[in-house]
Amino acid sequence: MDLVRIDENTWEIPKQGEMRVPAVIYASARLLQDIKHDLTLEQARNVACLPGIQRVSYTMPDAHQGYGFPIGGVAAFDLDDGIISPGGVGYDINCGVRLLRTEYTDAEIGPKRKELLAEIFKEVPAGVGKGGVTKLSRSVLKEILAKGAEWAVENDYGTPADLERTEERGRIVDADPESLSDRALERGIPQLGTLGAGNHFLEFQKVVEIFDSDAARTFGIHFEGQVTIMIHCGSRGLGHQVASDYIELMENKFGIAGLPDRELVHAPFRSDLGQRYYRSMCAAVNYAFANRQMIAHWVRDVFARVLGSAQGMDQIYDVCHNVAKLERHRVRDIEKQLCVHRKGATRSFGPGRPEVPAAYRSVGQPVIIPGSMGTASYLLLGTAEAEEKSFSSTAHGAGRIMSRHEALKRFRGERIRDELAGRGIELRSTSWKGVAEEAAAAYKDIDEVVRVSHELGIGRLVAKVAPVGVMKG
Amino acid sequence: MERYRILPHTADGKFQAFGETIEEAFTNAALATASLMWDWTKVEPKVRYAVRVRGRDLEQLLVKFLGEVIYLMETRRFLLAGVSGLKIEQEERSYGIEATFHGDEISERYKIFGGIKAVTYNDMRIEDCDRGVCTIQVVVDM
Numbered sequence: 001m002d003l004v005r006i007d008e009n010t011w012e013i014p015k016q017g018e019m020r021v022p023a024v025i026y027a028s029a030r031l032l033q034d035i036k037h038d039l040t041l042e043q044a045r046n047v048a049c050l051p052g053i054q055r056v057s058y059t060m061p062d063a064h065q066g067y068g069f070p071i072g073g074v075a076a077f078d079l080d081d082g083i084i085s086p087g088g089v090g091y092d093i094n095c096g097v098r099l100l101r102t103e104y105t106d107a108e109i110g111p112k113r114k115e116l117l118a119e120i121f122k123e124v125p126a127g128v129g130k131g132g133v134t135k136l137s138r139s140v141l142k143e144i145l146a147k148g149a150e151w152a153v154e155n156d157y158g159t160p161a162d163l164e165r166t167e168e169r170g171r172i173v174d175a176d177p178e179s180l181s182d183r184a185l186e187r188g189i190p191q192l193g194t195l196g197a198g199n200h201f202l203e204f205q206k207v208v209e210i211f212d213s214d215a216a217r218t219f220g221i222h223f224e225g226q227v228t229i230m231i232h233c234g235s236r237g238l239g240h241q242v243a244s245d246y247i248e249l250m251e252n253k254f255g256i257a258g259l260p261d262r263e264l265v266h267a268p269f270r271s272d273l274g275q276r277y278y279r280s281m282c283a284a285v286n287y288a289f290a291n292r293q294m295i296a297h298w299v300r301d302v303f304a305r306v307l308g309s310a311q312g313m314d315q316i317y318d319v320c321h322n323v324a325k326l327e328r329h330r331v332r333d334i335e336k337q338l339c340v341h342r343k344g345a346t347r348s349f350g351p352g353r354p355e356v357p358a359a360y361r362s363v364g365q366p367v368i369i370p371g372s373m374g375t376a377s378y379l380l381l382g383t384a385e386a387e388e389k390s391f392s393s394t395a396h397g398a399g400r401i402m403s404r405h406e407a408l409k410r411f412r413g414e415r416i417r418d419e420l421a422g423r424g425i426e427l428r429s430t431s432w433k434g435v436a437e438e439a440a441a442a443y444k445d446i447d448e449v450v451r452v453s454h455e456l457g458i459g460r461l462v463a464k465v466a467p468v469g470v471m472k473g
Numbered sequence: 474m475e476r477y478r479i480l481p482h483t484a485d486g487k488f489q490a491f492g493e494t495i496e497e498a499f500t501n502a503a504l505a506t507a508s509l510m511w512d513w514t515k516v517e518p519k520v521r522y523a524v525r526v527r528g529r530d531l532e533q534l535l536v537k538f539l540g541e542v543i544y545l546m547e548t549r550r551f552l553l554a555g556v557s558g559l560k561i562e563q564e565e566r567s568y569g570i571e572a573t574f575h576g577d578e579i580s581e582r583y584k585i586f587g588g589i590k591a592v593t594y595n596d597m598r599i600e601d602c603d604r605g606v607c608t609i610q611v612v613v614d615m
Contacts, residue, residue: 037483038483064483065483067593067594067595067612067614068595091590091591091593091614092590092614127585128510128546128585128586128587128588183544183548186544186548187544187547187548189548190547190548191547196588197587197588198587198588198590198615237543237547237590240543240590240591240614241544243591244536244540244591244592247594248533248536248537251529251533252529261594261595262532262594262597263593263594263595400483401483402483403481403482403483404482404485404486404587404615405479405480405481405482406481431584431585431586431587433586433587434586434587437587473588
């Protein structure tokens with residue numbers, strides 16, 4: 001496959017064969033080495049062949065092989081001639097990240113670190129097969145699917161200010177709870193308000209470096225040592241079932257002939273099935289927003305109980321990194337509404353966009369990029385440049401480079417815990433095996449990923465945070 | 474014959490399951506799926522579920538069949554310990570599968586060490602059984 005270097009961090013697969021547009025990969029030479037190890041580039045090229053794709057099939061710096069679309073893939077489709085694809089969103093619909101600020105310093109919470117983590121562990125269900133704390137009825141679940149985080153706030157989980165600082169204000173109004181299967185609902189009922197397992201985590205962190213003090217101040221980050229809280233999880237089994245259901249329905253309706261990869265199955269956006277998937281996906285997005293809203297509320301409760309106050313524990317922002325959204329972008333000098341698929345990519349709107357909360361509109365949208373377990377995470381800033389370069393998108397995390405199998409052979413969960421403890425990081429998990437699988441060495445270098453994002457200008461560095469206490473599902 | 478083998482995969486779980494017949498290979502694929510989440514050999518077969526699914530082809534049948542292991546765990550708190558009486562029937566334009574799952578409810582006695590989000594078509598292979606060994610390869614999203 002031809003791969004042309006355009007500049008320091010930009011590579012292009014020129015349009016050839018069935019491709020309708022070129023594919024662009026944003027990576028340094030070093031990150032590209034990782035990317036070349038698997039089928040990421042082939043997948044980016046396959047995406048470029050899909051009907052109605054606009055401009056370019058983009059790949060973010062943390063990309064790795066996914067199903068159908070690569071993880072780290074961004075593709076926008078025309079609403080009239082284009083498609084929507086469950087494979088372009090991923091199984092964990094609205095997997096995302098929420099970041100809260102606090103008024104506490106690392107020194108203040110240090111002695112209470114263990115207690116905080118133990119209490120959070122009691123409060124927030126995590127791990128596989130753990131039910132939520134609330135037994136939902138179907139009708140309440142459907143209300144949650146329709147209203148997302150708004151439902152949670154109406155039921156005293158958090159405040160309206162949280163909604164203001166959530167992508168889509170925590171609710172996509174296009175959701176239709178009636179287009180979900182019984183199975184999806186059944187899987188959603190026991191899991192609301194749970195963290196899940198795998199790479200999902202809840203961390204309290206301290207600010208270790210501020211790169212852009214103006215933007216940081218706007219987001220409520222004022223000093224090094226300031227404590228933040230990060231929640232990384234998604235729509236749980238409900239979202240996974242929506243993806244599986246609609247892959248099956250689309251296969252049965254449109255067949256699989258001519259697809260280079262079965263997980264690229266899609267439906268015209270305007271078709272009945274395309275619309276049903278879109279509306280179900282939005283419902284799963286809302287479920288995940290409600291989920292993170294509830295978890296954030298419990299974390300505030302624990303801080304209030306253990307430290308005496310949850311004052312100033314404001315939400316900085318909440319981003320989704322597995323989603324397809326309707327957004328206005330310019331293509332060949334014409335602004336139009338597109339269906340932007342971000343699979344393992346974060347929206348990165350610059351200043352002035354109406355979707356950015358009023359309090360941040362003069363600087364741009366906060367972009368939250370979680371590291372792997374026990375490593376640094378980053379707060380970035382969306383840019384106007386990202387609009388031109390990546391349909392307003394940047395990376396979403398570190399991205400795996402080592403299989404879970406290999407990680408299990410190389411690492412022991414208990415040893416990782418001890419090692420982190422030696423560095424002042426408290427770790428608790430439901431599974432030591434899960435901890436070994438998520439070892440930092442199994443992931444790409446997050447520092448390099450965000451450096452490339454910053455250099456490209458698709459998401460600029462604001463602050464770096466390091467974990468103090470980690471709860472892993 | 475070895476029932477299944479777990480293979481390396483960067484982001485997720487991958488395995489090959491074997492059998493002298495396609496039915497045996499499907500049975501072992503269900504056990505391989507369970508093995509990524511719990512030790513099925515330690516689960517007591519106390520409860521049973523009748524499983525029936527249909528698919529447009531063998532691949533879709535496999536995705537839906539293995540999906541039952543995840544679905545029953547998440548919604549019925551059921552941990553698979555074994556599969557019996559698995560039958561695959563080919564009809565005009567689709568396939569059907571019937572089997573009985575044996576296992577137990579989630580409790581403190583059993584350790585669950587991982588979760589599977591979904592069964593995917595990625596790198597899926599269902600090889601014919603002509604030479605006496607049928608091999609199935611599956612990647613699951615974890």
